[in-house]
Amino acid sequence: MDFIKEYEAKLKTPVEAVQMIEPKTDIILPVMAGEPPALLEALPKHKKLSGNRLYRMLPVYPTLDITEERIKQISLFLGGFDRADFHEGKVDLLPNHFSDIPSLLKQVTKDRILMAVVSPMDDEGYFSLGVSPAYTSALIADAKQIILEVNECMPRTYGEQNKVHISQVTAIIENHKELPSAPNPVLSEKHEKIGKTIAGIINDGDTLQIGFGAMPNAVMEFLTDHRDLGIYTEMLPDKVVDLYEAGAISNERKSLYKGKTTMTFAFGTKRLYDFMHENENLFMLPCEKSNDLCTIAKIDNLVSINATVEVDFLGQCNSETVKGKYYSSSGGQADFAKGARLAKNGRGIICLYSTAKNDTISKIVPALPQGAVTTTSKNDVDLIVTEYGVAELKGKTVRERTEALINIAHPKFREELEYEARKLGFLPHRNIIV
Template identity: 65%
Template sequence: MSVQRMYQAKVCMAEEAVQFVEPGEVVVFPINPGEPPALLQALPTNQKLMGNTLFRMLPGYPLIETESEIIKQVSIFLSGHDRKAFSEGVSDLLPNHFSDIPALLKMSSPTPVVMAAVSPMDEEGYFSLGTSVSYVGDLLDQAKSIILEVNQKMPRTFGEQNKIHISQVTALIENDFDLPSLPEPILNDKDTKIGQTIADLIRNGDTLQIGFGSMPNAVMEYLKDHRDLGIYTEMLPDKVVDLYEKGVITNANKKIYRGKTTATFALGSRRLYDFMNNNEDIFMLPCQVSNDLRNISQLDHLVSVNSTVEVDFLGQCNSEVIAGKYYSSTGGQADFAKGVRMTENGRGIICLYSTAKNDSISKIVPLLSPGSVVSTTKNDVDYVVTEFGKAELRGKTVQGRTEALINIAHPKFREELTFEAIKRGFLPKKNFFMI
């Protein structure tokens, strides 16, 4: 049978496609733009579901309204669509390092149901996972069912574990919809100062891992005069397009995936998705490959840039909890914080605003706030950057770390922080009022 005839035999309506999910089965969605919205909406129409679990990461659409006994909804990384639900106990959260997610999902079910939005089928019968290979790519060979939502607006991308053949597909629907996108970030004065400071730490020929958020991406505004930069990252952001167009990104110096920009998912504007479409310079990797310490360690001159919520005097970073409530998750921050230290001439950078709530709260703190978690350990941070400069922690003693961090705190809090540091024995008494 030709691939076109196989395709036609498997096309159906969303309400029909979700009937292939059996009671108790685990269903897995890709990250954000890779989610299939019509299948998501139709899933509760399967009246036989009971004891099922739905895993989503950084969801781009609201949770479905159903009882948890029917479908338990579990987040792998919270977004605005499920933070409130988690805090109210409506949904659950799976702690993880990004690199571990495929293995953790296989623990939940060795034969899950994969539902994904994909690019149109090519002449050989293959669909592309497009923006989100992430943890889904590694599940395809073992999946009990693969149910696709074919979208003409999903970019066709290349990479590893990024293709699904029509023969593997259980059912498919056609639905052309605009992919979820992020608005162009509006950079404030703090962002620009942080971006400039970090950009000064990046040298020509370096390879970059850029994390999620306005602060890390502000760095890319100040790299336009750099040369021969490489990209080896998790999330592919919009600013990559600008640097490509200016000839800044060449990936010429990478020991692995030379000449290719690598990522495990993308989230940005339509401009980014169009740039990715049929672009062989973009190479999408499954997260257990992109975030594997053994691969990261091969990238000499790697600079990892990630943001956090607060940092204590020891350099411990809470990147997940705000005011005692979960806001996000670990993601790949710890993967890269650990991996970059295994590279030659690697630098791991954590950035944050020095304050919150109109400068009423210091984010450089003696101890992490009650209810906080340690996302990145004190031993895995090289630099911390705020709008007041950089603190180099690697190789520094407790006293050295404390002093360096107080020096990049907001000036209005430095005296108070110094007092607290002395009280805890982190600074000698002679240092009081000297910082």
């Protein structure tokens, strides 16, 4: 079959492509760099849209300026481009675990339209979903329409369910521009202390899951002297390239996907995207597999590293809200916290600063405040790390947990926290001497 002719027949302008979307259908975009900017820009120009819904996760482009009657915009994980819009009522949020997103979207959507940035078509008629297969890949087979934005800057990646064939595609546009990128964060003294502490917990041959944020990624700064590390993660960050170049990653001691770094999406700089292009050492997984508890449980010596906003004396972690207002979402933190506990020699690490606002607020608290979300259960937390050390919670009583967490709180808050712990009955009351 002549794939080139079929490609040319489906080639449209962005406005022509979005005009094919019917009212009351649900539009789904990939996570982060998989979002199609030209199609997004054209979408509000489709005047006949009505009762449509648009699903996005960690968007890298602004919320559409369009009425909810035409398109209701729903976030799967709030980011910098839609956080304020959620609080202003322009965007809604669908709670989820990352592993559940494909099944959730199949349950709550109908007549699904997929729009995504992909790599150029290969000789067999396939486009690669590149850096963002995640949940999109699971929705290809029964999508009503698939509209692709071909970009020669999108790396061609290998993996499971990360391809789309020309025969499945409704329309194509071309828009060759650099992918959105995130510069590596500047590390503070607190980052370095936390990073060094966690790096000291990691052994040669361990397999790592690295979460979002500067703190988990700071760990990778101090792993260059490790050897035979494996990577089994959600998001692949730039620092992985450094570890490959340092000879720290081999994936040879992984009990699953041996020899391969596995992830479900990636976000970083052009350096990372170039590293990923046609790299057979990397293997993309759909998020329902990358974050599946049964799959994670098969990975021996897994170390899961994620950040949180605050933690209480019981070990409950709020990783989603700040002062009772939504900031992000659950992501895959709970997936990996549970999975690491099931894995042989698995360890789940949650890290956070001991304070906020120039050391005026303790992030270790007696109880999570009203409006805070419990992202990770007290029963699923192994280790908590701050710049003041490590609190091991697994197998510990309430009193032991409380004492361990107070010991890694900022020193200026420890006396106050101890007082609150005694009021709660988590520590024994002292006799008052008159």
